[in-house]
Amino acid sequence: MPDSPPQQPPSPGSPDDAPDGSGLLLCGARLTDGRVVDVRLGGGRIEAVGTVGSLTAHTARVDLAGYLLLPAPAEPHAHGATALSADCDGPVCHDAEDVQRRATESALLQLGHGATALRSHVRIGDMEGLGSMEAALQARRSLVGLADLRTVAMPRLLTGLAGADGLAMLRDAVKMGASVVGGCPDLDPDPTGYVEAVLEVAAEHGCPVDLHTEGTDPARLGRLAAAAGGLSSGVVVGPLGGLARVPGEAARRAVDRLAAAGVTVACLPQGGCAGVDSRDVAPVRLLRAAGVRVTAGSGALRDVSNPVGRGDPLEAAYLLASRYGMRPEDAYEAVSSTARAALGLPEVRLEAGFPAELLAVRGEKLAAALSLAYSRIVVHRGRVVARTSAVREYCDSAAAVALDLPRQGRAAKHKGSGPA
Numbered sequence: 001m002p003d004s005p006p007q008q009p010p011s012p013g014s015p016d017d018a019p020d021g022s023g024l025l026l027c028g029a030r031l032t033d034g035r036v037v038d039v040r041l042g043g044g045r046i047e048a049v050g051t052v053g054s055l056t057a058h059t060a061r062v063d064l065a066g067y068l069l070l071p072a073p074a075e076p077h078a079h080g081a082t083a084l085s086a087d088c089d090g091p092v093c094h095d096a097e098d099v100q101r102r103a104t105e106s107a108l109l110q111l112g113h114g115a116t117a118l119r120s121h122v123r124i125g126d127m128e129g130l131g132s133m134e135a136a137l138q139a140r141r142s143l144v145g146l147a148d149l150r151t152v153a154m155p156r157l158l159t160g161l162a163g164a165d166g167l168a169m170l171r172d173a174v175k176m177g178a179s180v181v182g183g184c185p186d187l188d189p190d191p192t193g194y195v196e197a198v199l200e201v202a203a204e205h206g207c208p209v210d211l212h213t214e215g216t217d218p219a220r221l222g223r224l225a226a227a228a229g230g231l232s233s234g235v236v237v238g239p240l241g242g243l244a245r246v247p248g249e250a251a252r253r254a255v256d257r258l259a260a261a262g263v264t265v266a267c268l269p270q271g272g273c274a275g276v277d278s279r280d281v282a283p284v285r286l287l288r289a290a291g292v293r294v295t296a297g298s299g300a301l302r303d304v305s306n307p308v309g310r311g312d313p314l315e316a317a318y319l320l321a322s323r324y325g326m327r328p329e330d331a332y333e334a335v336s337s338t339a340r341a342a343l344g345l346p347e348v349r350l351e352a353g354f355p356a357e358l359l360a361v362r363g364e365k366l367a368a369a370l371s372l373a374y375s376r377i378v379v380h381r382g383r384v385v386a387r388t389s390a391v392r393e394y395c396d397s398a399a400a401v402a403l404d405l406p407r408q409g410r411a412a413k414h415k416g417s418g419p420a
Helices: 096-113 131-142 160-176 191-205 218-228 241-245 248-261 284-289 313-324 328-335 337-342 366-371 398-403
Strands: 024-030 036-042 045-051 060-063 067-071 074-078 117-124 148-155 180-183 209-213 235-239 264-267 294-296 358-362 376-380 383-388
Touching: 024 358, 067 366, 074 096, 074 235, 074 337, 096 117, 096 131, 096 313, 096 376, 096 383, 117 131, 117 160, 117 209, 117 337, 131 148, 131 160, 148 160, 160 180, 160 191, 180 191, 191 209, 191 218, 209 218, 218 235, 218 248, 241 248, 248 284, 264 337, 284 294, 284 313, 294 313, 294 328, 294 337, 313 328, 313 366, 328 337, 328 366
Parallel strands: 024 060, 024 067, 074 117, 117 148, 148 180, 180 209, 209 235, 235 264, 264 294
Antiparallel strands: 024 036, 036 045, 067 358, 358 376, 376 383
8 A cells, every 4th residue: 555644553552642742651562573562662773672570661652563673764866856756647847846845755655665765866957957956955944843855956967068967056055955976887987087086075074975877887887886885974885786787707896896895785676777678686695795785776766767666675685585595684784784884874773862763573583574464563763653554364264263363453353254
């Protein structure tokens, strides 16, 4: 039900519990190590973790019996300005009101999946000018308290006479409030010059860098890594789908240079993104073997590049596990702690003192949660900000009764059917 408002699960509490972040007690949650605990939140942080019933507080309570409690995922590579536009008649509208609506709606959709922090790439220049960036920044302001939305300014050209306007606009976008500088060096006549221009602006303003590249030219990718290595604010590149088609030794050399430079790779296992025709995914195994930090984003969310994109970080983790053989724990880490690090956000652990950015998913094991993550409760800055509840029902069956199969949902069965 991605387009529906969050529904109430069969437990007390509501999305505005403890609206000022003053206190919340999560009761009976299961952790990935098998423990069942109570977790007390306050001031946007985890105050205490204890055995069930051991924590007392005059706070709102949320019953998480039957839920697995996890650090919240983050979305490192979204395109909110063009999201949800696949059904538009004609070209995508870049009117400020439409861009703000799409950016806000797509961020809320991804928040419902669990992503309490998002990085969204926004084109500047050409037809958009700075209008799309201003609209995305307005969406960011409207989401304060619900989700942390950060924007990447993406000019088309940055070199030569044609790139002078793009360079000036990139600096203006940062002054307006863009969090990150980036773009697509592959589209500029001088890709190396484009990267150098982005890094120069990033150094001037102390901004992180996030660059789109397919990585089909390993020598160019190596030069990008060498140039980016000295930037202390952090560099992310992606989706690097073309690198999967590069012959082995050349790909390994490029990957080794990315690792040496400390560059993070954001791959897109759910599909491509705007301007990328390939559906290839970065060589995840090769990157991880070389020591490159790999995170996973959603890319296109129901736009012309991927009209069925879901924007679900748990689906990205599921694909990392199912297609690339990653352990469920490592796959989830790629969309949670590694994604947060790529966004420059503090680490989250289920321990006292850490930020209260949490996701509760119905289930007992992480592998099952990645497979069947239907019901979710999302906590941002210490309060519940989104809920999704699903109840699956089957017709009554003699086989189900005889085998005493587990059922989930309503306590009482309806005539002719029963909740599963």
